[in-house]
Amino acid sequence: MSNAKSVVKGKAGAPAKPIYVPRGKFTVEQAYQYNVTEKANKVCKLTVRKYVESSAAGYRIVKKNGVAKKIRVEKILTLLDEVAKKETAGRPNFLYVKVAGAPAPKVAKTPKAVVPAVTATVPVITTVVPDVTPPVVASPANTDPVSY
Numbered sequence: 001m002s003n004a005k006s007v008v009k010g011k012a013g014a015p016a017k018p019i020y021v022p023r024g025k026f027t028v029e030q031a032y033q034y035n036v037t038e039k040a041n042k043v044c045k046l047t048v049r050k051y052v053e054s055s056a057a058g059y060r061i062v063k064k065n066g067v068a069k070k071i072r073v074e075k076i077l078t079l080l081d082e083v084a085k086k087e088t089a090g091r092p093n094f095l096y097v098k099v100a101g102a103p104a105p106k107v108a109k110t111p112k113a114v115v116p117a118v119t120a121t122v123p124v125i126t127t128v129v130p131d132v133t134p135p136v137v138a139s140p141a142n143t144d145p146v147s148y
Contacts, residue, residue: 017043019051021077027084027093028052052077056096075099 020041022034032048035041054060058075061068077096084093 017041017047019043019048021052021055021096021098023098025080025082025095025097027095029093031096052096 018041019031020035020039021031026034028045028049031052032043032045035043035048050060054073055075056077056079059070059072062071063069076099078099080095080097082095084095086093
């Protein structure tokens, strides 16, 4: 007999695979071919299409239990006004390009030790000079019988 509280359910599905985008102008089909042939990254065409379109829009829509949610993603691609030349009828091949200054895809890195920067500090010596001179008190005439 097993205790129901000790059963741990894993997450469904395979872990997410990284998607790579080619340099310069590209279409979704070219991005898919780049992942499959050059990077030997086994992903499906729909995964690449969703990644490219959501990276250009800055968000993606995820449905969970019938409720659609808008999830914000990093906008690293730009949809160009140009369309790739296509001689057949159907949906045009939109061209995408990486945004200038866009960060590279995040890769898990090992944390580095933080070393504090050593700066040469020179101690500053300040002297305080009083602005007021002590008052001079005039002594009364010598009334003491003893003279010095």
